[in-house]
Amino acid sequence: MIKLGVNVDHVATLRQARLARYPDPLEASLAAERAGAGAITVHLREDRRHIQDNDLFRIHQAIKVHLNQEMAAILEMLEIAMELRPDEVCLVPERREELTTEGGLDAAGLKDRLEPIMERLSLAKIGVSLFIDPEPRQIEAAAMLGANFVEIHTGLYANLADADLVKARENSHANRKNRGARNVRRTKSGPGRRPQAEIPPAFSDETRAELHKLRAAVKLARSLKLKPNAGHGLNYDNVAPVAAIPGIVWLHIGHSIVARSLMVGMERAVREMLTLINGKI
Numbered sequence: 001m002i003k004l005g006v007n008v009d010h011v012a013t014l015r016q017a018r019l020a021r022y023p024d025p026l027e028a029s030l031a032a033e034r035a036g037a038g039a040i041t042v043h044l045r046e047d048r049r050h051i052q053d054n055d056l057f058r059i060h061q062a063i064k065v066h067l068n069q070e071m072a073a074i075l076e077m078l079e080i081a082m083e084l085r086p087d088e089v090c091l092v093p094e095r096r097e098e099l100t101t102e103g104g105l106d107a108a109g110l111k112d113r114l115e116p117i118m119e120r121l122s123l124a125k126i127g128v129s130l131f132i133d134p135e136p137r138q139i140e141a142a143a144m145l146g147a148n149f150v151e152i153h154t155g156l157y158a159n160l161a162d163a164d165l166v167k168a169r170e171n172s173h174a175n176r177k178n179r180g181a182r183n184v185r186r187t188k189s190g191p192g193r194r195p196q197a198e199i200p201p202a203f204s205d206e207t208r209a210e211l212h213k214l215r216a217a218v219k220l221a222r223s224l225k226l227k228p229n230a231g232h233g234l235n236y237d238n239v240a241p242v243a244a245i246p247g248i249v250w251l252h253i254g255h256s257i258v259a260r261s262l263m264v265g266m267e268r269a270v271r272e273m274l275t276l277i278n279g280k281i
Contacts, residue, residue: 002243002277005039005068005231006032006270007254008059012050025051028258028266029059035270039066039087041252044080046072046094053080060084068252070131073110073117081126088127090151090252091117104133104153108141118145129229134217143224151229151252152217154242158233160207161200165237168202199241211241218247236260236276243277251277 008025015023029040040063042051060067069086071077072094081089091114093105107114107130114130121128129149132138142150199208214230221228227249230242235256243251253273260269 002248003038003250004036004270004274004277005041005066005229005250005252006037006257007041007043007070007231007252008032008258009041009043009050010255010258012052012055016050025055026058026062028261029063031266032257032270033063033065035267036274037065037270039068039250039252041068041070041090041254043070043092044077046074046076056080056084060086068129068250073105073114078117078120081121082124085124086126088129088149089121090129090131090149092131103155104135104138105131107132107138107145107147111141111145114145118147122146131232134213136217136220139217139220139224139226142221143226147226149227149229149249150221151231151250152214152221153232154214154230154234155232157207157210157214157242158235158238160210161203161238161241162233162235164202164204164207165200168200203241214242215245218245222247236272239273239276 006029008028011023011025011028015021015025025042032040040059042056042059044051044053044056056069066088067086068088068090069081069084070090070092071081073091091105093103118128127148128146129151130142130145130147131151131153132142133153139150199211203211218228218230228247229250229252230245230248231252234242234251234253239251239253242248257266257269257273260272264272
């Protein structure tokens with residue numbers, strides 16, 4: 001069974017849009033926990049654009065499940081982590097001008113910067129993960145640095161898969177109009193129905209190649225005694241092929257679950273995602 005970490009950053013994004021007291025990422029975290037999430041993921045960014053320091057500490061105190069703190073590899077965030085003592089820290093690249101994290105951490109090129117941070121976290125018995133692209137060089141560097149986990153960046157796969165699926169839906173709609181909708185067999189789709197684990201026929205060669213890279217990255221990570229997680233850009237339409245990759249421990253998913261929760265509530269949104277990645281729960 002793949003474990004699901006729910007990222008609640010974008011609950012705070014909505015709150016910060018009005019600098020209000022609500023919606024509260026703590027309330028969302030507790031709802032995700034009730035629905036079966038195995039972890040809550042929060043990214044305290046240097047610019048504090050969504051999650052605030054107080055959110056981090058309140059969530060850690062209140063939840064009973066795993067807390068995964070995403071953070072830039074800088075001294076300020078290290079000191080916060082040392083005070084907080086989360087279950088796991090995931091070191092991520094961070095640029096102030098980006099909308100969301102773009103690409104993986106250059107573990108191979110940042111060895112001298114990462115090593116002392118990871119050493120302090122390890123001595124404090126905090127699990128250490130590196131958010132990296134599915135590249136052998138980066139996975140090997142993570143192992144050499146002594147990481148416990150790697151989180152494989154799925155953003156490129158997700159973008160390609162989404163584009164393929166949108167194109168397939170548009171073609172299907174056009175075909176129905178051409179043939180007459182009454183003669184077309186309708187099929188149920190969307191959250192609540194588990195998709196097939198095999199690669200969707202709509203996927204292009206480029207998407208299939210990226211999915212193959214994810215599979216190879218997970219396999220390599222496991223061979224190097226790293227626990228492989230995955231995340232970024234995963235949603236209810238594209239998650240199933242990634243969830244079918246053998247050996248993944250955690251999927252960390254945020255934006256799509258928070259967006260779905262606006263329509264159906266957080267608990268149902270989490271349960272629907274769990275159904276997609278693990279079958280009926």
